[in-house]
Amino acid sequence: MRLAYIAYPTSLTLRSANAIQTHTTLRELRQRAPDTLAIIPRWLREPSRFAEVGAVHLPRPAVGKLSRLYRSTLWYYAERSIFAAMAAALIAGERARGRPAAVVYVREAICAGWWAALWGPLLRLPVIYEAHDLESWNPSRAKERWAQPLLNLLDRAALTRSQAVVSLTAEFRQLLARMGWRAPADVAVIADAFDDAQIAPGDRAAARRQLGIAEDAALVAYSGMTFAYRKLDMLQQAFAQLRARCPNARLALVGGRPAEIAQLRAQAAALGIDDAVIYAGQIVQEQIAPYLHAADVLAIPDTVTDVTASPLKLFEYLAAGRAVALPDIPALAEVLPPTIGYYFRRGDAAALAEALERALNDPARPAREQAGREAVAAHTYAARAERILALAVEVAGKYGTIAA
Template identity: 35%
Template structure:
């Protein structure tokens, strides 16, 4: 790397957080450090959820061995009002306005910190492209600036802003081939260098998982039912509503367990389940610390990835963390048949793929997988073998090797 090993990771996120992207950030910081980088994680000092207030060591919370150097910077935080204090206010126009104020003030603080306290040759790395504007545009001395792309904005104003920024970046890490292709279509000849690096998993987290029976006893889950489990957030594009509707067509022995979601989202989803008459078939386990997730996955008979095909982030861009953890858990996977997921999954090889956004198709896929344990074991074993190609350490090595290549091919310091 340019400055031997100095990497500044800018993250506009609450730390710690129940959100998957912060988990991913800590896994990558740990993996970068394992590969020799000296990582400094710069984030905003923001209000947090009550259940996360007592987390003293974020690295231990996320189950990583090497904590990055943590730097919390001040910012204005109206997001607290619309997401934590009064979530009913979290709608347009208040929600976007609150996030805009928080993002703008943290961007100013982060830019000032980077310019004041770090060498110009240190690599600046972020998932949040708005943070990179001041550091990539009008730089007095070239500082390598890398964007890790997980999504592309859909609004016209944000799209124009990102198109203007992209040629000024030194490189982009795209989490999927579909995202990389769309970036190339966006920018044509002005595209910065792009490398594709799918998300990954820490296989060591799954080296000592309990048996299904032991996991169910630990977690107080029924021993006499077939558990169909989803782990993740409750956003609509994740397809949890499709999974809930599919429960009506599952065998009586099946019990759907949903792990995850913010408090506000769980409250809203639970109300929707009651309204639809589905509450008796779905168990909302709520948010659990990342260190407990492998035990929940081990308890399952089938793991479900019901992504919707209705939006680009789900259809084309995503590289779901849960996908790789499902594979490492060595349980059969039933997933939506979408281009983003087919970059890793193959029907009847390492997963059973079904038509997206169809409760009937999802229920049929789950039912047939439950009814054919031999097929389930075959799919699970193949997935566990394939996931060895998707580790955090491997991903970090790929990214850092690419950054070194960029430095050798360009005028980076």
């Protein structure tokens, strides 16, 4: 059985969580199913790490650049629609050359809508859609009022007409059932994962010597490629409150684009904590682990989504063997039980400060860190790839294909 995997990563050089998730998943899929057809868009001559995992790069339509003339996300919807058609032409061509796909797996909403409603039926191929949220809830969605019915139609097509849906959380599966869009049996929960080739427990003292951080500091850290929609300003507010009670506290922020860091530096100066905050900037994945190991507590101030919240950083934090302070979102509790994580009321800086202080002073913290490692141990990308392949085999057997 050959799987066609269609994705639209936001960075071909792995500068986003979306891209890291896609790249690592494809790496593990190709190790187990070398014939997997991975289809990725690319600007002409754009550097790409996806060649490492055998991806086919289709020319990325330049429609999105028209947003310079009229600012609207709709240009990118058109771009992804064209890419979905190009992927269909490639898959049809592969079939004509005697290399047919049995199942199409799509992890991008616009492409999924087209494949579930048009290209899948035309090519008589079953479609699996990995949904990361409703597109109509996406913070970056098209904001034109007249476009909202189209977004709802897109969600309905992708989620009701695909042969199977993959959800990152049980919360989202339950939401689809309440909406009457999918029976729970048609939705497989396959959470995000961590790369066990990159992230493992490490020595705190050695990491601090490497980074030049004092051994007696109470270190809180955050790691993420971008800071948008993650409430890093609230984290700094909470840290200012924590530092008033814990003068040796320090905060390390790993990631962020230059403009985001500049805004946070200005806020830190206004809060009087600028001498206690480390801004590491965007660094390659291999350099992130020492910051995780150096920390006493790792923070997730907020998530972009609610019922689909399954952030890459949560899995990496736990795999690194550190305590985690995180918002009380039910989807997160699916991975990290409240008895292990240090939960706080979402959107409340004072509650976040209290959770950080509680974690720093908790004599049971080592035991909770060990429990966190055990909770996340099964969530490797190798295990995730195996679940995706097993689902694809099940779907192909259930629905059949013209190729078979």
